[in-house]
Amino acid sequence: MQAKKHEKLSLLVDDQLDKAQALSLLKSVQREPELQAKLQRYALISQALKAEKTLVANVDFAERIKLELKSEPVYFLPQKKPADNIKKVSLAVAASAVLAVVWLSAAQLKDQPESTAGINTLAQNTLQAEQMNAQFKEYLQAHDNAFPVNSNVGVQSYPRMASYQSK
Amino acid sequence: MRFIFILLLSIASTYADDKTNLNGQQWLDKVNDAMKISNYHGTVVFLKHGQLEAMNYHHRFEDGVEYERLTSLNSPLREVTRNSSEISCFYKETQQKVETKHPIDRSFIVNLPLHPERLQDQYLFAVAGQEMVAMRPAQILAILPKDDLRHARKLWIDTASLLPLKVEVYGPDGKALEQVLFTDLTVEKSNTGSDAAIHNSADENQLNQNVLQAEAFEKSRFELKNWPPGFEKIFFIRNTMQQSKKTVDHLLISDGFSSISVYFEAKGEKSVEGLRALGPVNSYSRVIDDLQVTVLGEVPVQTVELVAKGVSLR
Incomplete structure (x- = not known):
């Protein structure tokens, strides 16, 4: 089961997965940290194969961005008046x-x-x-x-x- | 041929036994003598007060007088020399020269008691394992206090020259507070100084002078009721501080490994009270009438506090 998911992840990275399957897989990725790490690794390998330079991000990179955004203050800016x-x-x-x-x-x-x-x-x-x-x-x-x-x-x-x- | 082999074997075994059977106190005695009469040089790293310093070190013993020189390898460039008990420090960049006299200190590397046998009740001198330091086989000697009034330390002794290669001082939590380490050491041709030359040198004279100075304390208006066992009064002098030019009476007590200074000065506008620490050095200040008393030394907090609380006026 897990091997199948890994195979799908590889296809997803190569943009060879259809929309429905991609959505279902991404939902699984959201739930499973192991899949998140795997996806990141596959993305990194794919990036490395395509280009010479790579940027390595931590597994929790997206999560940290989300948290940063959450903690950002909310500005109630005045709307434009006539x-x-x-x-x-x-x-x-x-x-x-x-x-x-x-x-x-x-x-x-x-x-x-x-x-x-x-x-x-x-x-x-x-x-x-x-x-x-x-x-x-x-x-x-x-x-x-x-x-x-x-x-x-x-x-x-x-x-x-x-x-x-x-x- | 066989006879020569047996003779060499017996000499080697006698020599080996000579060192392997030494107890802690005997190791200390040997180190004391070797430090004094050997001519040696090398690179020493000091980790003191949270600062790392690498310096070139030279030691010479001539006509019963010890001479030491430390030259810094990093800025601020300076050269420190000790001729017997006179220490002078020359800062090359500012051309500033600082001179001081410190009769208790007999080495820039490590201070060891002249008579370790008198400290049997205060310290346990344990012969531990062997390690390599600066590519030289070293015997480890653990100097463990029997009370909580002094720091534990370890000494790594070069088994060939009997010189100290490394020293570590530990705090109550077991963490190293201070380290001194030779990264390379060259021992020059051995000195032929006789035992008499070793023991009749300046040290004994200094010791007598110090006893006289210590006597002066008994005639002063200050009194020291408590101090840790094993500590002795070394000197009592009136000192003018280099920066503030204040006159301060300075009493120094020591057990040979650690020393404690007691400073007496007139209370200023702002008095200082309480504990302070810098690396292995702790200090405790208190005010007695118009007097500011500060006790400072490379001993645990409770020791400086004990000594400070034992100060009174006659």
């Missing part, structure tokens, strides 16, 4: 834009002290981490005779040195 509505729409858009600018400016003004504080904290943390790294580097240098062996100590800037894991 030409006489353009004026009204432009007015509404302009008004919305003005409102949005006013609202955003107000929000920004309100948030400003907090976001600056956030940046300051981040800068302080980075500075502290750098100071800690520098100290760790110096201690390590004083402790370890291997510092000349290790190229990242001594001459390199300490972002390279900062590969330690903070616990």
Whole structure:
């Protein structure tokens, strides 16, 4: 039974299978991963025989494309309006834009002290981490005779040195 | 003819027995001596702190003084030399020269205790199988700690020259933290250094000086209540850090395989507390009054924590 299916797959690849049989076979291929792999292999062999260059795709190539498409966001794009509505729409858009600018400016003004504080904290943390790294580097240098062996100590800037894991 | 054959056979068997019957501690003693008096060179690969470095290595022993030179094969190009306990590193690209003194370190390849017999309670020195390293037959020596306060390591010893060919240090999970490996080794004509020359060299003098420095710690305002058994105070010096120019008091303790540094400095604006790790090196920092204490060493986390928590002020 399976051998027959394989034979049909070969015919399908060579475009020698009639429509009804091809449809039934493709339904089977959809259900059976083994047939999918076989079909891909046959297609690859056929491609290799026809051309010098081949492109090898994974067995789950089509499946992955399908999943990627599924996870794509859906855009509800506005449909085209008749030409006489353009004026009204432009007015509404302009008004919305003005409102949005006013609202955003107000929000920004309100948030400003907090976001600056956030940046300051981040800068302080980075500075502290750098100071800690520098100290760790110096201690390590004083402790370890291997510092000349290790190229990242001594001459390199300490972002390279900062590969330690903070616990 | 038969007599010569029997004589050769007996010499060969005596020589073979000489090494096959060695126990772990005797292997370590032999390696210690060979590392010191042999003249040898080769290519060494260091895998330390997650970085791979290939270097040319030269070792010479002249008039009771050891001289070592490491030359990097890759950028940044540098040459590191050790003349007894003085280490200097010259960076060819920047023409920068860094000099330091480190009395405890006696080799760029591996540190071994001068008196392994004193560490019988802390380590098991197990003679394992043999392997080929750098196309040379090597005896494997497993150095296994009897507590969880130090790392296990393995040493591959060249059976012909008794030099270390490979060293691996393992973490608590059994993964290699650090590796040093000769990819080729040439042992030059053997030195005729007498036993007296080996043992009367700079090491003993250094050791005495270190004991004096360690005594200075007893007179300092710091006190170290806990440290792992087998560790000894090696030196206590006041150091100026190269980059920050801060003055730091530095106490070094060691069991011969691993060393732990305890740093004391005035607490800065931002104090540092807690654990940190870089490859086999762990550190633990804490603040005592106006003092920042950091303990750092190639030992497990619990060891640095134990030592740091044992620090107090007199």
